[in-house]
Amino acid sequence: MQQDFLIIGGGVVGMAVAYGLLRAGCRVTVLDGSDDSLRASRGNAGLTWVQGKGAGMPAYAELSFEASLAWPDFAAELEERTGLDLEYEHRGGVDLCFNQEEAEARQREYSAIQSTSPYLARQFRWQYLDRTSLASYLPGLGEGVHGGTWSPHDGHCNPLYLLRALFSANLGLGLDYRPGCEVHLLTPLMNGFRAATTHGTYEAERLILAAGLGSAALAPMLGLSGAVRPVRGQVLVTERLQKIAQLPTPQIRQTASGAYLIGDIQEEVGFDRGVTLPIMQQLADRAVRIFPFLAHARLVRSWGALRVMTPDGHPLYEASRQYPGAYGLSSHSGISLAAFHAGRLAESILQDSLNHEYAKFSGARFSRSALNP
Structure with missing residues (x-):
């Protein structure tokens, strides 16, 4: 029986989307690389963050905010399914500033994001606090810190435990996981897609490219930008x-x-x-x-x-217009956006509405910026 989805990449982005699709009853195969592959999912700090997201793209700030709202239920569900503690905390966070100039620039940036998004103007809470005011949030803070922006929407987790929980939950939902399968060729078929790997070929009706830095070489094979x-x-x-x-x-x-x-x-x-x-x-x-x-x-x-x-630092979500059924996903905020990737983004892919719902995140914006520097 043909799989519904091939997902290229077994990092947090690929496994979070796989989790959303498996919960919906889809048949999913994940083709993952080897242990020495470039793996951002194993090297990050584990922040589930809203502050600083979306300068120049308010839609990204809105996504980050919505993901932070979804994270508590997402974490609780994964922990209940797997029995694994993600060490997730959602008590707020502080982004430090070391001088007056940095503090003023940060406040201008956050105000600008809110001024271009009525939604964030209503919902996103933050406050600049001087060093003395931060003492209750950061006991032991040194005199060399000017202050920082505080927000109640930020948090953190153990990123390795998150990845482990996604693996465990996905396997329990029937995931076909194929490690050590480096993909070197993607081919559109009459009724699906084929991936040629170091350990054979795999086919599915639809394909999601979430290969991190590997997407740069693979994306053009599917008419996707892969600009990473x-x-x-x-x-x-x-x-x-x-x-x-x-x-x-x-x-x-x-x-x-x-x-x-x-x-x-x-x-x-x-x-x-x-x-x-x-x-x-x-x-x-x-x-x-x-x-x-x-x-x-x-x-x-x-x-x-x-x-x-990506060239502008914002996520890249796109469906191929040349080969319908192929999707490209890239983001350096895989931890922060994990709840969104497993939820609304997976639903959008399932309904094939990615380009409609998330047009602002398409790779087309990079070609437009090249034409209009």
Whole structure:
């Protein structure tokens, strides 16, 4: 019996959409790469975030906000299905500013997003707080921090546990999971699509390309744009320390185990996933500026990972007009948008209404921007 969907890519984006389709009763095969594939899902900080999303594209900010509203039920459902604790917390978050200029620019940006979206003007809550006012949210905050924007809509989770829970839930719903199947050719057929891999060929009526950075090479085969590039991030991890009731920030957050994740770096270095001493020093210095008590904490691990970044930094959702039934999905906010990907986005794909409902996220915007710089 032919599968309803082939999904290329077993990261958080692909597995979240698979979860939504499987819940709807679809037959789904996921073709995943090898263990050494470029995997953004294993290298991120685990934020479920609204702040800062959508500058220049209010629709993205609205999606992020709606995803944050859906996350509590999404997490509870996954935990009930699998018995796995996602370490999800939704108590708000703070995005730090280190000087007056940065603080003023941040406030202008958030006000501009709200001014172009009546929905967010009504719903999105945020406030700029000086360092003293942040003390109750971030005990131990250093004098070198100017302040930050606080919002009740932000949160965080363990991204590895999220991915594990999606795998477990999907397998329980009948997912046909094929690891180690690097796809090198996608072919439209009369009644579906064929994927040629390192371990044979697979066919289905419809196909979803959620291959992260691999989409750049595969998307043109289906008449999709696949406009993505790698942007490196580096992360430092401290030893486990006593838990403190602190809100997460993009710059640093304490995990459920007590370790601190230190990051928020973006580097244009191609496909280099390495870590570098200057960046590690920069991250360590900033961490101590934020929380001086970390000066004596031991660092136990570091890693580099590659974000899946579109030209404007916003998600890419599109259905092929040349080959109906093929879809391309790319986003560097796979954790934040996971509830949306498993919910409304999966429903839109199932109903084949992606281009109608999410036209603003199509790759066509990149060709338009090229014509109108």
